[in-house]
Amino acid sequence: MDVCVIGAGYVGLTTAVILSDLGHNVCCVDINETRIKELSESRVPFHESGLSALMNRNVEVGRLSFSTNTEKKIDENDVIFIAVGTPPEKSGRPNLEAFDGVVQSLAGSIRSYKMILIKSTVPPGTNKNLEAALLQHGVDPDKFDVVSNPEFLREGTAVEDALHPNKIVVGTTSTGVVDSIHTLYKGIHAPYIVTTPEGAEMIKYASNAFLATKISFINEMSRICDAYNVDIEDIARGLGTDPRIGPHFLNAGLGYGGSCFPKDLKALEYSALQRNVVPTMLHAAKAVNDSQIDFYIKKLERKLGELKEKQVTVWGLAFKPDTDDIRLSPAHAFIERLQEKRCIVHSYDPMAVPSDADGMRFSDRYEALQGSDALVIATDWKEFQESNWPKVRERLKGNVIFDGRNCLDPETIRSH
Numbered sequence: 001m002d003v004c005v006i007g008a009g010y011v012g013l014t015t016a017v018i019l020s021d022l023g024h025n026v027c028c029v030d031i032n033e034t035r036i037k038e039l040s041e042s043r044v045p046f047h048e049s050g051l052s053a054l055m056n057r058n059v060e061v062g063r064l065s066f067s068t069n070t071e072k073k074i075d076e077n078d079v080i081f082i083a084v085g086t087p088p089e090k091s092g093r094p095n096l097e098a099f100d101g102v103v104q105s106l107a108g109s110i111r112s113y114k115m116i117l118i119k120s121t122v123p124p125g126t127n128k129n130l131e132a133a134l135l136q137h138g139v140d141p142d143k144f145d146v147v148s149n150p151e152f153l154r155e156g157t158a159v160e161d162a163l164h165p166n167k168i169v170v171g172t173t174s175t176g177v178v179d180s181i182h183t184l185y186k187g188i189h190a191p192y193i194v195t196t197p198e199g200a201e202m203i204k205y206a207s208n209a210f211l212a213t214k215i216s217f218i219n220e221m222s223r224i225c226d227a228y229n230v231d232i233e234d235i236a237r238g239l240g241t242d243p244r245i246g247p248h249f250l251n252a253g254l255g256y257g258g259s260c261f262p263k264d265l266k267a268l269e270y271s272a273l274q275r276n277v278v279p280t281m282l283h284a285a286k287a288v289n290d291s292q293i294d295f296y297i298k299k300l301e302r303k304l305g306e307l308k309e310k311q312v313t314v315w316g317l318a319f320k321p322d323t324d325d326i327r328l329s330p331a332h333a334f335i336e337r338l339q340e341k342r343c344i345v346h347s348y349d350p351m352a353v354p355s356d357a358d359g360m361r362f363s364d365r366y367e368a369l370q371g372s373d374a375l376v377i378a379t380d381w382k383e384f385q386e387s388n389w390p391k392v393r394e395r396l397k398g399n400v401i402f403d404g405r406n407c408l409d410p411e412t413i414r415s416h
């Protein structure tokens with residue numbers, strides 16, 4: 001099939017690469033000229049394991065290309081994916097400016113039949129609104145179908161997740177498109193969930209809301225466990241063996257961040273309130289997460305005393321391991337709180353893009369420790385678990401290691 005993917009971010013680029021690898025002819029377009037230039041020079045503008053190799057392989061065989069000319073590429077292809085960002089506004093409502101920009105491009109470029117699939121995470125009703133907008137612009141209703149096809153990949157494992165999804169969700173009112181979608185994803189083995197467009201839009205929000213709630217649940221449990229001197233890791237293991245609960249997303253720590261959970265929880269809350277539904281559970285999940293950093297700051301203060309003029313080294317700046325993405329990173333929120341308390345912060349991350357919220361950033365994690373009163377692990381990078389603890393001991397002034405991701409083995413560390 002001839003495919004145009006609009007948006008060359010984590011979702012768009014991964015989708016384009018995977019579809020080209022499945023044998024389709026794909027063009028990935030973006031309004032960001034620098035990004036398209038980098039991609040055209042075989043460089044992926046963010047870190048995503050395996051993406052660069054797979055991308056270049058498909059570019060080389062001529063199945064994948066890049067462009068900034070959205071209208072032209074819409075015109076040339078029959079399958080159009082929308083994968084642009086939908087960041088939150090202050091009210092929680094997703095900002096659909098980028099999405100609306102694509103609608104304008106579509107309205108002016110549909111001359112032959114297009115199957116338009118929305119991969120961006122959008123509020124319930126957006127698929128219908130897109131259809132209505134195109135009709136309003138005078139586009140022939142026989143020349144397009146709009147399908148909700150939300151994405152469930154995680155950053156850091158985007159390629160693996162896109163190649164082996166646990167489901168393919170299709171939201172449509174036109175049963176005819178389902179066969180085309182099977183052809184599109186031929187080679188990917190996953191159960192299909194076919195529902196209405198609003199159903200598909202809601203599955204996406206509900207999934208992220210549920211996962212975020214699971215994290216807030218274990219974080220609240222960790223507070224109760226702390227009060228009773230119980231190890232939360234034991235509780236997570238005890239819960240996880242029950243197949244009705246499952247072992248995943250039960251890692252207590254600094255809380256969830258990133259460009260999706262915080263945004264999507266707010267968006268779902270907003271959608272609920274728009275229809276006068278009070279989303280009590282969502283409020284609670286958000287409230288636990290919003291106060292998690294303070295909970296940890298208090299713990300640190302109990303150990304170190306007043307933080308003013310203390311020096312703390314933070315290992316980990318990315319919002320999770322195996323990515324350079326720092327959007328709404330809990331590590332940054334933590335550093336900001338330390339700095340508000342006039343604490344001197346040294347930081348290190350193996351990959352995160354630099355930002356103002358890094359404190360004094362070091363390129364060597366052991367050098368970052370020199371003279372610090374405490375070490376805080378804010379992102380659970382595997383390399384931190386394999387640290388040279390005698391070297392840590394040598395550099396650190398104090399002996400406080402504060403594992404904000406419960407990823408270290410305390411006994412191993414104590415033994416040093």
Ligand code: NAD
Nearest residue numbers: 007009010011030031032084085086098101120121151155
């Ligand atoms: P991103 O910010 O990494 O990329 C979005 C891209 O869209 C940018 O490169 C931007 O320049 C481009 N863009 C904006 N307006 C455009 C236009 N009019 N025409 C062409 N390109 C345009 O975003 P992302 O993380 O890939 O997320 C995209 C969507 O997918 C969001 O709705 C997000 O919630 C959802 N999602 C993200 C993930 C994830 O892990 N990042 C996973 C599932 C779903």
Ligand code: UGA
Nearest residue numbers: 151152153154155215249250251255256257258260319320
């Ligand atoms: C999340 C979902 O997992 C994806 O399915 C979804 O497609 C994506 O959002 C999206 O809609 O964009 P992602 O944000 O990449 O993916 O990362 P996760 O692995 O879910 O982690 C999110 C945050 O939760 C991170 O800050 C992580 O450290 C934290 N987390 C995760 C915990 O605190 N505890 C856990 O047990 C798991």
